[in-house]
Amino acid sequence: MTSRRTLLARRTLLQGTLFGSAAALLPTAASASGGGPFLRLPAPAGPYPVGMQTVHLADPARTDPWVGGVRELMLTVLYPARSVRGFSRAPQLTLDEAGVFAEYAPRVHPGLPEPGVVDWGAVLTHGYVGAPPLPGRRPVLVYSPGGGDSRTLGTSLAEDLASHGRVVVLVDHPGDASQVELPTGMRTTVLTGPPDPVTFRTMADTRIADLRLVLDRLSGLPLAPVMDSARIGLYGHSAGGTAAVYAACGDRRIGAVVNLEGYLDLYPAPVGYDRPLLLFRTERFEGAARIESSWASLPGRRALLADANHWAFTDYGSLVPRLQSAGLVTATARATLVGTGNPVVTLAEVRRRVGAFFARHLW
Structure with missing residues (x-):
């Protein structure tokens, strides 16, 4: 039996290992443009550097339900890279996206800093634009973000999954995402509240x-040669989790699904759902009773994220506590958005649970 001293030592080691990633988030210096504190995303923990490419898709067979015309999507594809020497790290948001995000973020999520306080365009990812992929065919994980959020807020988890040898596709859903920069122009959210x-x-x-x-x-897709179409997983947060579960119904291409706190009472409960399914929720989410009720008939594996709230599954889980430390987010807003838990421990738990689930079920 593992002793309490050993468990405490392991936890101390974990926090010490991740401290550098957490410390890098601290707003310790002014941004280059003087627009507020300088923030960083936590580094991925896997053995591979991460490459990144952006892809535009259009579906002439579908009409966009929000604005009409052809349905368009933007994707970010992350993957283990052979080398990143000579390639540049991508910003989390383009300059145009950052300006729109600064305007919409406190509307979509009250309590976030008002425009002009944070230079969101200075936040860098750990993905290197156009870096060559590591040879070999790898599992593919497709991510759908929460309602009102853009794909970029799933960057930290996606980078970690890619650094452990997967290809990860982040999907933006123009119309409900806060902002999406398409080749045809910027799309902003139609949502003005829940x-x-x-x-x-x-x-x-x-x-x-x-x-x-x-x-x-x-x-x-340009990275198709390193994608293994026999090993596909879906994961999503909130409305994205809802979509991931129902998209897998009847689609035998999908081998495993992770639902990060998405309601499953919008449609009739899936009957005979036979795909490996992880149902992962936070301890502090105000919709916990509805979540549990909507999940009751499904046979998936359950997991609980302690001392956390709904957006702890996104990059807000790391960024909001640092903004609070800088006096830019109140304790109440932090608790409402991401909970009160140690963000280093929370991040490690999300990465561990999601990564291990896909490793088990997608070989």
């Missing part, structure tokens, strides 16, 4: 179709 049932149904239907479009187009 969606009503009709709007939420439109969101979910659209996201399910978007995810299936991405799966249909995997073979045509």
Whole structure:
């Protein structure tokens, strides 16, 4: 039996190992443009450096439900790189996206800093743009973000998954995402508050179709040679988790699904759901009772993220506590968004649970 002293030593080692990633988030210097504190995302923990490419998709067969015209998507593809020497790290947001994000973030998530306080365009990822992929065919994980959020807020978890040898595709859903920069221009969210049932149904239907479009187009993506189409997983946060579970219904291409606190009562409960499923929720989410009720009929594995709230599954889980330390987010806002737990421990637990689940079920 493992002793208490050994368990405490392991936890101390974990926190010490991750401290450098957490310390890098501290707003210790002014940004280059003088627009506020300088923030960093936590580094991935896997053995491989991470490459990154951006992809635009269009579906002439579908009409965009929010603005009409052809349905368009933006993807970020992350993957283990052979080398990153000579390649540049990508910003989390382009300068144009950062300006729009600064405007919309406190509207979508009250309590975040007002425009002009944080230079969101200075936040760098750990993905190197255009770096050559490591040879070999690898599992593919497709991510759908929460309602009102853009794909970029799933960067930290995606980078960690890629650094452990997966190809990860982050999907933006124009119309409900706070902002998406398309080749045709910037799209901003139609949401002005929590969606009503009709709007939420439109969101979910659209996201399910978007995810299936991405799966249909995997073979045509620039990184297709390193993608193993026999090993595909879906994961999503909130509305993205809802979409991931229902997109997998009847689609035998999908081998495993992770639902990060998405409601499953929008449609009839899936009957005979036979895909490996991780149902992962936070301890402090105000919708916990509804979440549990909507998950009751599903046979998936359950996990609980202690001392955490709904957006702890996103990059906010690391960034919001640092903004609070800088006096830019209140303790109440932090608790409402991401909870009160140690962000280093929370991040490690999310990475461990999601990574281990896909490792087990996608070989």
